[in-house]
Amino acid sequence: MNKQVKGGLKPGDARSVGPSVQQIIDRDGDNPPEWFHSEEWTYQGDENLTVDRYISQDYHNLEMERMWSRVWQMACREEEIPEVGDNVVYDIGSWSFIVVRSDDNTIKAFKNACLHRGTQLRAEDGSVTQFRCPFHGWTWNLDGSLKEIPCKWDFPHVDEAEYSLPEVKVATWGGFVFINMDKDAMPLEEWLDVLPQHFSTFPLERRYMTANVRRIMPCNWKVAQEAFIESYHVVEAHAQAMPVTGDANTQYDLYGDRISRLYTQPGVTSPHLPALSEQEMANMMMQSPRLKERGGALPLKPGETARSRYVQALRKDLEDRFGADLSALSTTEILDNIEYFLFPNFFPWFNFSLPLVYRFRPNGNDPNSSIMDVMLLHPVPDEGPRPDPAPLKTLRPDQSFTEAPELDQISAIFEQDVSNMPRVQKGMHMLEKGVTLGNYQESRLRHMHRLLDRYVATPPGKKLRK
Numbered sequence: 001m002n003k004q005v006k007g008g009l010k011p012g013d014a015r016s017v018g019p020s021v022q023q024i025i026d027r028d029g030d031n032p033p034e035w036f037h038s039e040e041w042t043y044q045g046d047e048n049l050t051v052d053r054y055i056s057q058d059y060h061n062l063e064m065e066r067m068w069s070r071v072w073q074m075a076c077r078e079e080e081i082p083e084v085g086d087n088v089v090y091d092i093g094s095w096s097f098i099v100v101r102s103d104d105n106t107i108k109a110f111k112n113a114c115l116h117r118g119t120q121l122r123a124e125d126g127s128v129t130q131f132r133c134p135f136h137g138w139t140w141n142l143d144g145s146l147k148e149i150p151c152k153w154d155f156p157h158v159d160e161a162e163y164s165l166p167e168v169k170v171a172t173w174g175g176f177v178f179i180n181m182d183k184d185a186m187p188l189e190e191w192l193d194v195l196p197q198h199f200s201t202f203p204l205e206r207r208y209m210t211a212n213v214r215r216i217m218p219c220n221w222k223v224a225q226e227a228f229i230e231s232y233h234v235v236e237a238h239a240q241a242m243p244v245t246g247d248a249n250t251q252y253d254l255y256g257d258r259i260s261r262l263y264t265q266p267g268v269t270s271p272h273l274p275a276l277s278e279q280e281m282a283n284m285m286m287q288s289p290r291l292k293e294r295g296g297a298l299p300l301k302p303g304e305t306a307r308s309r310y311v312q313a314l315r316k317d318l319e320d321r322f323g324a325d326l327s328a329l330s331t332t333e334i335l336d337n338i339e340y341f342l343f344p345n346f347f348p349w350f351n352f353s354l355p356l357v358y359r360f361r362p363n364g365n366d367p368n369s370s371i372m373d374v375m376l377l378h379p380v381p382d383e384g385p386r387p388d389p390a391p392l393k394t395l396r397p398d399q400s401f402t403e404a405p406e407l408d409q410i411s412a413i414f415e416q417d418v419s420n421m422p423r424v425q426k427g428m429h430m431l432e433k434g435v436t437l438g439n440y441q442e443s444r445l446r447h448m449h450r451l452l453d454r455y456v457a458t459p460p461g462k463k464l465r466k
């Protein structure tokens with residue numbers, strides 16, 4: 001039986017006052033592809049979440065055994081391993097993998113352990129011609145086949161054909177390399193669902209990393225990523241954005257059981273504030289020196305809006321900076337903040353001016369610690385060689401994102417987000433009723449946890465229940 005709330009609305013039907021995302025797209029009037037001009041959402045329930053999923057070692061162990069061992073997860077960018085022998089070490093929980101370009105056309109992922117006594121073959125990213133154990137010198141070729149056993153006379157019982165490095169599944173999309181430990185996993189193409197279609201006008205393989213920043217966070221990996229999965233926190237954590245950001249107007253979309261979308265629009269005053277005029281919003285949005293050079297906030301012409309004035313200048317600025325032709329793209333494709341989430345931890349943004357990618361994962365086997373990775377992906381110039389990707393910068397836990405200037409203006413916003421994370425993690429231990437979520441604005445969290453619960457409840461070898 002559906003519960004009723006005040007005013008006769010069913011749970012999940014309530015929405016903020018102010019224009020919706022779809023109404024703003026209609027007003028823009030430039031006809032984006034249909035997957036922008038659509039909504040996909042279903043009510044996810046309103047039960048509280050248990051706290052153990054954030055703080056319990058037992059729950060963490062179940063996640064590792066039953067979820068992380070069976071899902072596709074982004075391990076690196078292809079551009080990080082462009083040449084034969086280039087490799088990246090990808091760690092998750094107790095597991096470690098070597099992702100390597102084994103020949104010009106092949107990427108493989110091996111379990112990062114010598115088959116003699118378990119020594120890690122690679123401790124860091126780099127380039128090699130072979131994998132040689134630093135302890136006793138056992139050596140493997142780049143394709144994983146066994147090459148050498150020192151004092152081979154002492155190992156007559158070792159069949160070299162059976163001592164190739166164990167592999168896990170590898171697949172690529174959008175310039176990203178994904179791995180999966182489950183030999184029976186569905187193809188990555190199926191796992192990605194709507195993502196390839198939705199990113200067809202924003203090909204991520206035609207981008208390169210201008211920032212690659214990592215930081216250890218003092219909280220569970222879900223606490224960290226949930227700070228970036230909703231706009232409900234903007235009113236308190238990012239108040240400076242409210243005059244020109246439709247935070248409570250954000251549209252949330254849920255696709256199948258693995259993908260969700262957040263759709264937030266600038267050029268709209270937050271419903272938490274008195275509405276600004278279009279001219280007042282244009283004055284605020286056109287503050288950067290580059291945009292001032294393109295007409296700035298001169299009086300709007302009849303029919304112009306803050307969004308249309310801003311996107312006109314932004315389009316030209318991006319074309320000049322990156323040599324990309326954006327003339328065929330609509331206002332929403334260039335301007336709006338559209339963040340996708342692919343279960344369990346991958347966040348690619350559809351955003352030309354701030355093209356972010358997030359990834360979150362457990363830091364070893366500590367449920368109170370996690371790894372946060374942030375990338376910026378800018379267009380590869382139409383002419384000239386592909387630029388080299390930015391090297392990985394690892395920040396200490398006590399360092400600020402503002403010490404990574406390559407993140408540009410977003411670093412200060414990250415600090416507003418991450419300042420709450422240790423407080424959330426500590427406060428979780430005090431919750432008696434569990435975690436309470438909003439029906440709509442936090443539905444992406446609940447959507448994620450519903451699938452996580454299914455994995456945690458399903459032992460290895462059993463089919464995931466519906």
